[in-house]
Amino acid sequence: MRQRTRLDTVRIRAAREVIDPVFLDTPLYRCPALEPVLGCAVSVKLETANPVRSFKGRGTEVIASRLAGGGSRAVVCASAGNLGQALAWSGRGRGLDVTVVASRFAPAAKLDRIRALGARLELVDGDFDTARERAAAIARHGGVRLVEDSLDLETCEGAATIGLELVDGPGGAPPPFDAVLVALGGGAMATGVGHVVKALAPGVEVICVQPLGAPAMTYSWRRRQVVTTDTTDTIADGVAGRCPIPAVLDDLLVVADDAVLVREESITAGMRLLLHHAGLVVEPSAALGVAAVLEDRDRFAGRHVVTIVCGSNVDVDAYHRWVGAAPAGQV
Amino acid sequence: MRQRTRLDTVRIRAAREVIDPVFLDTPLYRCPALEPVLGCAVSVKLETANPVRSFKGRGTEVIASRLAGGGSRAVVCASAGNLGQALAWSGRGRGLDVTVVASRFAPAAKLDRIRALGARLELVDGDFDTARERAAAIARHGGVRLVEDSLDLETCEGAATIGLELVDGPGGAPPPFDAVLVALGGGAMATGVGHVVKALAPGVEVICVQPLGAPAMTYSWRRRQVVTTDTTDTIADGVAGRCPIPAVLDDLLVVADDAVLVREESITAGMRLLLHHAGLVVEPSAALGVAAVLEDRDRFAGRHVVTIVCGSNVDVDAYHRWVGAAPAGQV
CATH class of the missing domain: 3.40.50.1100 (Rossmann fold)
Known part of the structure; x- marks a missing residue:
């Protein structure tokens, strides 16, 4: 990386040593049934199979x-x-x-x-x-x-261990994918994973995805200065902040290749696809990556993306409402 | 083990070496939200987070x-x-x-x-x-x-690698659970996992679970001789056989501590619990373990069970019908 972030790969490797193994080495796998629907190769990094059902x-x-x-x-x-x-x-x-x-x-x-x-x-x-x-x-x-999530380095370093698991291939081989889709909220996961990817596999694109209804960090990234919003309006409760933290934005400016915004209907479509074609229950924030592919198929056509499925904590009734919205047989 | 099965722990360890890592070292974790509902400590061994969504x-x-x-x-x-x-x-x-x-x-x-x-x-x-x-x-x-599933030793040895991951604790520590609940169909998983558990952690109870509507192997185990049935009647399509294989039954007689039968409504209740309290989509066969706890809470009260969530391949419409059967708010 040309510029430095607050993060350090040596410290991130050290963080792995104090994390309970139940949170580490999470599944990373291709989802063949999703691929014809999305028009690209899709791997999932599954962060929900643990006692708290998220990467946190x-x-x-x-x-x-x-x-x-x-x-x-x-x-x-x-x-x-x-x-x-x-x-x-x-x-x-x-x-x-x-x-x-x-x-x-x-x-x-x-x-x-x-x-x-x-x-x-x-x-x-x-x-x-x-x-x-x-x-x-x-x-x-x-x-x-x-x-303080995202400001405290430990939260970023913890999330960054996901990045190590993405890029530390067997025998030091380069990762088989060419883009990582990361949900963007406060920025701990985006800066943590982004730091590791840019340090160890700089050819892989780091794409942050945020809801159009909670766009503060994306606007900040685009304008290269903190932009706050008065309100948020999204079902993706996990990433719905209004006030980006300046130090986190500085890191994001170093490691993110892009930050995109997606519509609410793309988020629910993404949740539905992950349920129907991958058998995964996800919370709205965890469907942002799939939503980004749905909104820009040309960008990803024929490529291999990894999407980090970062949480599955949903209210059951709301979940059924979101994923049940389409008639049977539709995505 | 006093008696021998067709399986061998050394061969099972060797099998691990030829299996693509995407199927190995699957998540094993406590599900705290399930525990008050089931009245016991519950760990899940999740076999669905891979490209084919089952342990096979x-x-x-x-x-x-x-x-x-x-x-x-x-x-x-x-x-x-x-x-x-x-x-x-x-x-x-x-x-x-x-x-x-x-x-x-x-x-x-x-x-x-x-x-x-x-x-x-x-x-x-x-x-x-x-x-x-x-x-x-x-x-x-x-x-x-x-x-031939269950007859061919490779199918049993492959499934048995799940057993290694259950009992090979850090530093050779004994596993923290005292019963393993295994779906019983043809018997590859039950005999494979059972063999390893009985060989390496004999104090852990191996409990096989089959639907009342497809009970041939359980009847065979109980009578110590092959019993066939004319038909099956269960939503648990993955375990619905009528004709147990004699050699597999012989192995099951060595390694199973018990074989229990569960009702269809317990299977759907188990699927619903796993969705609502663990965020897991499972096919009916994968809910058999939870169904067994639901049908005999006293037996498991205060204990720590592991249930192997062995598959998540469901038809979406059928799945919604099964898990949507209870009014909102109920399990």
Whole structure:
């Protein structure tokens, strides 16, 4: 890479050593039944087959292991739902006192599981960025460690271990794919995976995908400066932020080859395709990669893409509504 | 083990070496959200995150690698749908000429994927055991290698590698669970996994689970002699056989601690639980383990069970019918 990010491949390799193996070496495989529909070769990197059903455990393991090693016992984070579950899981195993702040409009399934995993859950009457402010206040007043997704390097390094698994082929062979599609929200996964890909397999294109209804980071990337939005309007709750973090944007500017926006109907079409042709239940954020292919088939025709299926935490009723929208037989 | 099976742990370890890594080291993880519902600790061994969406690739890799090594180029099998897909996948990569015989009543999704993977598909007007006879006739007349699921040791050895992954804990530690729930059909998976578990972790209970509507192997195990049935009546198409193979029964008698039968409504309830609480799409055969817990909660209360989620190939419309049967909010 010509420019540096805050990340370092040696530290990312070290992060792997403290992550519980249940989150590592996740399946990476071709989905032949998806390929005729999408017009390109498609591999899935599946981050949902673990106790918290998302990739976030990679980062919270790094955080919790360092906290436990340092003697600190209390931690607070804001979460759209997945980070909170993961921090609760990682903290429970190490005797940490975990507080999660979330929007009361987050999916009930995510909120229920945060509680079930033993964390204290505080709900705010606002969105994810409101929760971030409240978590910061709790940390300030209580002297508690604040975990800030995407800003804290551990969250990026944890996510970056996905990148190692993508590009560390057998015998140092180059990866068989030529583009990685990464969901873009706060940016931990995009910068983490992007850093590793650009460092170790620079010929592979790193394409970030965000919903048109929550475009702040994509607009920021395009204008090369932070752009905030007043609201978000998307079913992809996991990536619905309004206020990009400047340091994360700086990293994204170094590692992302492109950032694209997709429509809500492409996201639900992507969820439906992954269910019908790959047998995968995914949350909306995890369908962004497939949505990007659907919206720009020419760009990907005949290529080999990897899409990171980053979470499967959905409210069942909403899920059935989204994937059941098309008549039987249609995608 | 006091008695011997046809299997051998050294050969099973050798089988791992010829299986494409995409089928190996599959996720094994606790599903905390399932546990309050089932009243016991539950781990899932997920065999669906691969290009053929079932565990059968493990066995067909062993078969195809040996065939390719030996110079033979043609192979035929009968299949309920999953073996055929897997053999097509393994054969395609090695230039083999694959014929699959299946019932025309097998799920359309399975049949479509067998064709899509490049195999010749022949349909019979009968069930799986009719397809077995036809495949044997093709092999006899054409001088083609016949693959017989569960009878051919490669199919059992391939499935047995799942067992190695269950019991080969870090540092030789004993597995954290005390019972393995295995779907029982022809018996390759039950005898393969059972052999390894009884050889390496004999304290772990091996419980085979079959539908009440296709009970031939379970009846045979209970009476210690082959019992056939005239018909089957179950949605669990992957395990619906009428004619147990004597040699496989002999092995099952050595390695199974129990064989239980479950009702159809328990199978659909299991599929629904796995969807709603674990985010997993499974075919009916893959829900047999959860169904067994649902039917005998007292037996499993407070214990730690592993259930092998062995396949996810379903017809989408049938799947929606099965899992959508309960009103929203119910399991």
